[in-house]
Amino acid sequence: MTTTPSIAEQVAQYRWYHRIDLGDGVFTEPPPLIMESIASIWDFIRAELDQQDLKDARVLDIGCRDALWSLYAEQHGAKEVIGIDNGLSTAARDVVLPHLKSQVQMHEMNVNDLTPETFGPFDVVLFLGVLYHLRYPFWSLQRIVDVMEPGGRLMIESGMLATEAWEDETLLFCPTDESPYEFTSCTFFNRKGLVTTLESMGLECLHAASMEWSQTTPAPSGARVERQFLVFRKVAEGPPIDAVNTYWRGVHGALDIHSCVRKAMEERKSDS
Ligand SMILES: C[S@@+](CC[C@H](N)C(=O)[O-])C[C@H]1O[C@@H](n2cnc3c(N)ncnc32)[C@H](O)[C@@H]1O
Structure with missing residues (x-):
């Protein structure tokens, strides 16, 4: 007859990074090096x-x-x-x-x-x-x-x-x-x-x-x-500047980026 492995037995079969409390004193246990450094x-x-x-x-x-x-x-x-x-x-x-x-x-x-x-x-x-x-x-x-x-x-x-x-x-x-x-x-x-x-x-x-x-x-x-x-x-x-974002994403196509940016910068100056 096969019995279902306990949670402690299941956990012991794997390698863990995080230490997680599973109740009843059972934890996922990372290697000591991870515990020491992280x-x-x-x-x-x-x-x-x-x-x-x-x-x-x-x-x-x-x-x-x-x-x-x-x-x-x-x-x-x-x-x-x-x-x-x-x-x-x-x-x-x-x-x-x-x-x-x-x-x-x-x-x-x-x-x-x-x-x-x-x-x-x-x-x-x-x-x-x-x-x-x-x-x-x-x-x-x-x-x-x-x-x-x-x-x-x-x-x-x-x-x-x-x-x-x-x-x-x-x-x-x-x-x-x-x-x-x-x-x-x-x-x-x-x-x-x-x-x-x-x-x-x-x-x-x-x-x-x-x-x-x-x-x-x-x-x-x-x-x-x-x-x-x-x-x-x-x-x-x-x-802040839509046209620049378009350019950075590489989807500016034929947009005249320089005049868009110049216009945005002028608007910014007049706002400040
Ligand atoms: C140092 S662990 C941090 C785990 C957790 N977030 C923490 O802070 O405890 C980094 C995790 O990020 C995952 N990872 C690294 N580059 C990734 C990427 N480009 N996309 C998705 N996950 C990534 C790794 O597989 C690893 O599980």
């Missing part, structure tokens, strides 16, 4: 998310891994939660979600393949621990903005360039073989660079916090990285 970042994220209202929100969790933050959103009142990851944790989908009787939906998908038609618009997008892994970050950010409701919020947690002497510049530090983390970590905006980029896509920054003791030793260039958590809101009016 558990304090989860505390930082949790403390930041605790300040955000997720009640009745439609939430998209991009790079959801084992669904720790998708479950957090569900437990904090989100009305619907969709998690996507291009390396989907089938263990979370097949073991954790059913065991917790969760309604979270998980899909294997690359952020760069998101369209407004895929899942519809979201009130809240969680983009935690993913931005610094992207090689094509501007396009990914535009994809995200495109799936946000007007007034919707984007919550980003990322490794960020945090060298004080450069804080007034709009910078992207993009190392490859000399990443302060490891090879897959190749995109570190500084705060001004990220805020300016997202403003150009129609968002405004509502909040930014640093996990200062997460700072790396500066590279010979002086580049220093730390974890930050930022919250943005999509402002209904969209990007």
